Amino acid sequence: MSRKKIENQLTTSHKYFAYINKNLNEIKDSSSGGAFLSIVKIIFSLHENVVVYGCEMKYKPNIHAEITKSYKYQDCLKFSGSKYIAGDIKNVFKYIDEDVNNGMYIVISGLPCQLSAIRNYLKIKKYNEDRFFFIDLICHGTGNxxxxxxxxxxxxxxxxxxxxxxxxxxxxxxxxxxxxxxxxxxxxxxxxxxxxxxxxxxxxxxxxIRKSCFSCQFSNLNRVGDITLGDCWGIEASEGKIDTKYGVSLIISNSEKSEQVLSFISQYGYIKEIAKETVISNQQNLVNGHKPPxxxxxxxxxxxxxxxxxxxxxxxxxxxxxxxxxxxxxxxxxxxxxxx
Structure with missing residues (x-):
């Protein structure tokens, strides 16, 4: 699937939100405001037979990051938190084949480059994307x-x-x-x-940072996920009373699927729509890629x-x-x- 075809499946306009999860345990285990866990919780409530793919730190046989999956919301905590090395996706395509055949609703979170490769695979296999939900992350680049x-x-x-x-x-x-x-x-x-x-x-x-990341084609607002997540840096300047002690998530809504999910998220935390200008002035990786030193x-x-x-x-x-x-x-x- 070409990048252009992927973009055409998403909405051409975006909505931007600041979010703080009200569950103290969930927000403490997250890197920013705990949006990922709230979104996953909503999807589990909206759909049957849900499976979630995310990046998990593994410690055997050595320390590494790997894309694994979970069929229970309670197990998705392992996907929280930033990993500044790319998760190995070697098993993802096998996972997808198994879960599509089993009629699962598949939620995949990952880096934009990873999701682009996965969506290309879905096109080749002629899988129906209606049974998929994609969460892409604002990426600073992946560590060597x-x-x-x-x-x-x-x-x-x-x-x-x-x-x-x-x-x-x-x-x-x-x-x-x-x-x-x-x-x-x-x-x-x-x-x-x-x-x-x-x-x-x-x-x-x-x-x-890997050299290829300095010329990343995904460091812009043309996102490959239904939802984009990151840190809501600079939110204090526009929302002075907001409590940033445990972090604030930036949520970007990119599709009709995401709008449905986000219509329920206020049950799980504080959410406020914010201006595009606030976002791009504080999230440079949405404007251009990291420059090499x-x-x-x-x-x-x-x-x-x-x-x-x-x-x-x-x-x-x-x-x-x-x-x-x-x-x-x-x-x-x-x-x-x-x-x-």
């Missing part, structure tokens, strides 16, 4: 898997223990700032420590020739500048000089 594997290996060696949980963004330490969390099999926990800051710093600055090639040359510790020291958090910045911010948070 080899680098991530080396980073978690470094952590395991440093603390002499296997990692059993890795959160790229830990809401317990605030919505903003991208704090990370790691738990080891020996019980030790790392909560937004200086060494953990390496991955978000390198990711947000673009050093460990000037020293992108130098970073990878150093990584390949000298190893991960060298790049962490030069470009990550393991240097004097980031050390000072990290502890100044902790001081500001402690004394309520900085809002997380």
């Amino acid at each position: 898997v080899d680098f991530f594997e080396n980073f978690v290996s470094l952590l395991s060696k440093k603390y002499n223990s296997e990692i059993i949980q890795y959160k790229f963004r830990d809401k317990n330490q605030g919505w903003k700032g991208y704090p990370s969390y790691v738990k080891f099999i020996n019980g030790k926990e790392l909560k937004n420590t200086l060494i953990l800051r390496n991955f978000p710093i390198l990711y947000l600055n673009g050093y460990i 000037k020293e992108y090639d130098q970073f990878w040359n150093l990584y390949k020739n000298k190893g991960i510790k060298k790049v962490l020291k030069k470009y990550g958090s393991m240097n004097v500048r980031q050390f000072v910045r990290f502890y100044l911010k902790k001081f500001a948070i402690k004394f309520h000089l900085y809002k997380i």
Whole structure:
């Protein structure tokens, strides 16, 4: 299916919403406002025989992200939270064949590039898309898997223990700032420590983003999902009274299917329609893709020739500048000089 044909199946106009899930447990386990879980809950109530596909962190035989599926709403919590590496979709096409044959209503959440490939597959197989609901995510780019594997290996060696949980963004330490969390099999926990800051710093600055992501064709408002989800950055400026403590989701409605789902969402949280201008001024990945840093090639040359510790020291958090910045911010948070 061509990109143009996919777009023609969606509405040409979009509606934009800020959303906060009122279920405290669900919003705490989400990266932003918990919209995904509310949307899934509604779909389970509207349709029979629902299955949901999403990105899950797996820890055997090694730490990786993978697209898996769930037939129960209660199991969909594992799909919450940002994963800054792409989920492996190798099993998705087999899943689809099985679930189509079993008459399931299939909800698929993922990156726009992944959903585009999946929708192409549906066209080839001549599957009826009326039995599918697509949720695409606003993407900053996907992190290099080899680098991530080396980073978690470094952590395991440093603390002499296997990692059993890795959160790229830990809401317990605030919505903003991208704090990370790691738990080891020996019980030790790392909560937004200086060494953990390496991955978000390198990711947000673009050093460990895959090169192909810098020319992404999906970094615009021509979405491939029925609904688009992301962080509703900048909402405080237009909605001053809104409580952003646990995060706020941006929901973009792209189809008639999504309008039906969203007509029920106020039962599960606070929702308010917001202006397009508010969205695009604070979500640059809806306007254009991430630009590569000037020293992108130098970073990878150093990584390949000298190893991960060298790049962490030069470009990550393991240097004097980031050390000072990290502890100044902790001081500001402690004394309520900085809002997380």
